[in-house]
Amino acid sequence: MGLSDDVAGAEQGALLGVDDVAAPSGARRRKAALGAQEVAAELPVARVLLDLQPAHLDREYDYLVPASMAAGVVPGARVRARFGAQEVDGFVVARLAESDHDGRLLPLKRLVSAEPVLTPAVLRLVRAVAAHWAGTTADVLRLAVPPRHARTEKEQVAPPVPDAVQETIPETARGTALDAVPGAVPDAVPDAVPDAVPGVVPGTVPGTVLGAAPEAWAGVWGVYRGGDAFLRHVGAGGAPKAVWTPLPGLAPAVEAGAVPTLPHWAVAAATAVRAAVGAGRGALVVVPDARDAGRVTAALDAAGMPGVVRLLAEDGAAPRYRAFLAAARGHARVVVGTRAAMFAPVADLGLVVLWGDGEDTLAEPHAPYPHARDLLALRSDLEQAAFLLGSPGRTVQAQALLAAGWAHEIAAPRDVLRARAPRVRALTSIELAAEGPGAGARIPTAAWRAARDALGHGPVLVQVPRTGYLPVVACERCRTPATCQACHGPLALGAQTAAPQCRWCGRLATGWRCTECGSGALRAVRVGSERTAEELGRAFPGVPVRVSASTAPGGILDRVPARPALVVATPGAEPVADGGYATALLLDAASATTSLGLDAGTRALHRWLAAAHLVRPAGSGGQVLLVGDAAPAPTGALVRFDPATFADRELSERAELHLPPAVRVAAVTGERTAVAAVVSRVALAGPDTTLGPVDVPPEPPRFGPGARGDHGAAPTGDASLFDDVPVRVLIRVPAADGAELSRQLRASLAVRSARREPGTLRAQLDPEELL
Structure with a gap:
């Protein structure tokens, strides 16, 4: 495929050389000299996707296949090719008999690996993601296919090549392209969840014979409205879509007399996976972290x-690539992993399960910044797979899937929920008015008494919003936030006697003085997990105190025994207690709902409910105490254990105010002139749809791999790396125009790249901070 006319003169000349060979036409030139090499006799042209960052070069290119590489250059294989003065990595997407480019073609430089790691289904997904989020194919490919690990690739014995792969070999399938998947991409029409599926007996799974599920787990989906119907539909090979609110608590123990240790949601998800595999199809489960996996x-x-294989980025290069290859080669029918598994090449994907879509770890921080929820929903449509989104809370985006009719709701009746949920009390200032002086304490007297009584029956969970000791401090006299004199980042205290330290650049602020009043004394604004554990140790002498947080000496705990103990954990780091917690204290509730994001309420409710799901039922004495004056709406939703109603209310309010997800938003951030140039070429960016430009406040800079923003942008939080103060422009259009907005923005970025316009810039669709 040749270059377009607007860039051909600038780029095509770099592709030509004195030893280049003209593209074969028809049956002519089946063999042509390439110095000492010859062109492959059959299908001598390889169409390649190159790892090129500039947006205007985001297309496929044709190269000649040397005869020495003919057997290994198959669709999905890794190659290296010359592009201008450099060699570039790429993936073969097709072998062709001839090229539609009129000029001369270069030969491939090297066959890196004949392993077909880019499957047809994943390639279609990569292209769809790039189009949906206005990104480049190269950016998405970096997310989809892990770096090659040669030793791992050689240590596994490849299985017999299936017919679908055999057809890509030149001798048996001339002109086969990697994206030639049978069947057209269907419209995103919701699948009805039937009351019964012909030929499927309730409680059984057709297809592959598997080991019997534990008897204690039988009927795990029967307690939900629509649960059995969803499972039968999946077991019959259908593709229903569902948003699921699971019941709290742990699943029954598999062995008689054993203490339950697995959350109910994990067992229910495993049952759904078993139904998909029983129907002869594969399954993909994506979770927020390794503990959930x-x-x-x-x-x-x-x-x-x-x-079953686990695909986790934190496992390292070799284990991740080993799991990826197991799926690509058909050794694994089920892949369980974190965000890194979103693109896992599961053969004949029949079910996609996503757990906890309200967690931050499911938002991809690298361009083009897709969220696992939206990406997996897109994938379920492309591959006609069932979709199951489960979460203790309910995000507004998940509620929008229900409101649009794309998915159906699966939830338990209220009487079943009341029997399984703990008792919830909100210890607000009004509730504690009669407590006297103890009501103003961070852990009021009522919470202290509840924890003391519960410790006689098992462990007590204490959730705090932040890690560290004193993560936010301010001037004791005038209450001005304490900031670093070098980078203006917030100061924190790591211990009671430690010097203040910047949370951004790490500099010690010895001798700090307030710029407003000159005082050198500090006071706590936010209390972290380590300081909380220290306070609880003094309040409950003789009781073990364990800390589960990323900054704790022992890290994040996975499980704690049923013995009495105080477990201090940050949101998302709560370990599972054998048999469940006797009580949970949710501290600093007011700070959880005071952030500026649109999702402050739903995010806080999600974190509270995630902790409440680990507590014993009210009938067994379990209770949850929310401490602090949080916003009334999420507080009421927690007390009622009703995230669905709260999410529906939030969605209605956003629709009235024309906020996401009722509209689609593109954020263009960077230097003022660069932003203006990009936005000016977007036809949908009119006076009624454009907000800004406004100055962007500084944020913590990101360092390490992936720190640079899209299209050559500097790290987003460090304003000093821009030539002037960065600005942001928002383009807000109706959801129906979202695809067109992505197309126009993508085209504008390609023009910017081709013209080499100056300035740094980042463009992002559906920015997480606005959702």
Whole structure:
């Protein structure tokens, strides 16, 4: 495929050389000299996707296949090719008999690996993601296919090549392209969840014979409205879409007399996966962190599920690539992983499960910044797979899927929920008015008494919003926030006697003085997990205190025994207690709902409910105490254990105010002149749809791999790296025009790249901070 006319003169000349060979036409020139090499006799042209960052070069290119590489250059293989003065990595997407480019073609420089790691389904997904989020194919490919690990690739014995792969070999399938997947991409029409599926007996799964599920887990979906119907539809090979609010608590123990240790949601997800595999299809489960992946894997193991692999980026290059290859080669029918598994090449994908879409870790921080929820929903449509979104809370985006009719709701009746949920009390200032002086304490007297009584029956969970000791401090006299004199980042205290330290640049602020009043004394604004553990140790002498947080000496705990103990954890780091917690204290509730984001309420409710799901039912004495004057709406939703109603209310308000997800938003951030140039070429960016430009306040800078923003932008939080103060422009259009907004923005960025316009810039669709 040749270059377009607007850049051909600038770029095509760099592709030509004195030894280049003209593109074959028809049956002519089946063999042509390439110095000492020859062109492949059959299908001598390879169409390649190159790893090129500039947006205007985001297309496929044709190269000649040397005869020495003919057997290994198959669709999906890694190659290197010359582009201008450099060699560039790429993936083969097709082998062709001839090229539609009129000029001369270069030969491929090297076959990196003949392993077909880019499957047809994943390639279609990569292209769809790039189009939906206005990104480049190269950016998405970096997310989809992990870096090659040669030793791992060689240590596994490849299985017999299936027919679908055999057809890509030149001798048996001339002109086969990687994206030639049978069937057209269907419209995003919701699948009805039937009351019964012909030929499927309730409680059974057709297809592959698997080990019997634990008897204690039988009927796990029967307690939900629509649960059995969803499972039967999946077991029949259908593709229903559902948003699921699971019941709180732990699942029954597999062995008689054992203490339950697996969350109910993990067992239910494993049961759904078993139904998909029983129908002869594959399954993908994406969770927020490695601990959740371990719980799902344990549930699958207990259910006798074979062919399960874990795909986690934090495991390292070799284990991640090993799991990726197991899926690509068909050794694994089920992949369980974190955000890194979103693109896992599961063969014949029949079910996609996403757990906890309200967690920050499911938002991709690298361009083009897709969220796992939206990406997996897109994938379920492309591959006609069932979709199951489960979460203790309910995001507004998940509620929008229900409101649009794309998905159906699965939830338990209220009487079943009341029997399984703990008792919830909100210890607000009004509730504690009769407590006297103890009502003003961070842990009021009522919460202290509840924790003391519960410790006689088991562990007590204490959730705090922040890690560290005193993560936010201010001037003791005038209450001005304490900031670093070098980078203006917030100061924190790591211990009672430690010097203040900047949370951004790490500099010690010894001798700090307030710029407003000159005082050198500091006071706590936010209290972290370590200071909380210190306070609880003094309040409960003789009781073990364990800290589960990323900054804790022991890190994040996965599990704690049923013995009495105080477990201090940050949101998302709560360990599972054997048999469940006796009580949970949710501290600093007011600070959880005071952030400026649109999702402050739903995010706080999600974190509270995630902790409440680990507490014993009210019938067994379990209770949850919310401490602080949080916003009334999420507080009421927690007390009622009703995230669905709260999310529906939030969605209605956003629709009235024309806020996401009722509209689609593109944020263009960077130097003022660069932003103005890009926005001016977007036809949808009119006076009624454009907000800004406004100055962007500084944020913590990001360092390390992936720190640079899209299209050559500097790290987004460090304003000093821009030539002037960065600005942001928002383009807000109706949801129906979202695809057109992405197309126009993508085209404008390509023009910017081709013209080499100056300035740094980042463009992002559906920015997480605005959702």
